[in-house]
Amino acid sequence: MTRRIINFRKTGEYYRRDDEVHHQRLYDTATIANALQQLGFGVQSTHSYGEYKLSPGHAVFIARRLS
Numbered sequence: 001m002t003r004r005i006i007n008f009r010k011t012g013e014y015y016r017r018d019d020e021v022h023h024q025r026l027y028d029t030a031t032i033a034n035a036l037q038q039l040g041f042g043v044q045s046t047h048s049y050g051e052y053k054l055s056p057g058h059a060v061f062i063a064r065r066l067s
Helices: 029-038
Strands: 002-011 014-023 041-046 060-065
Touching: 029 041, 029 060
Parallel strands: none
Antiparallel strands: 002 014, 041 060
């Protein structure tokens, strides 16, 4: 997925234009968790961040390096 974003921000009396291009890939939770485990991390995944619930299809990963 590619997102193109154009921003205008005021600097003094003029506006500055910024162009951004974001290339995104979508992965399922198991693929990310397995990759992190193979790199030596203990992994937990969740669909919230504290009290904040994520949108469907989004996840948070908590990964800690195993010694």
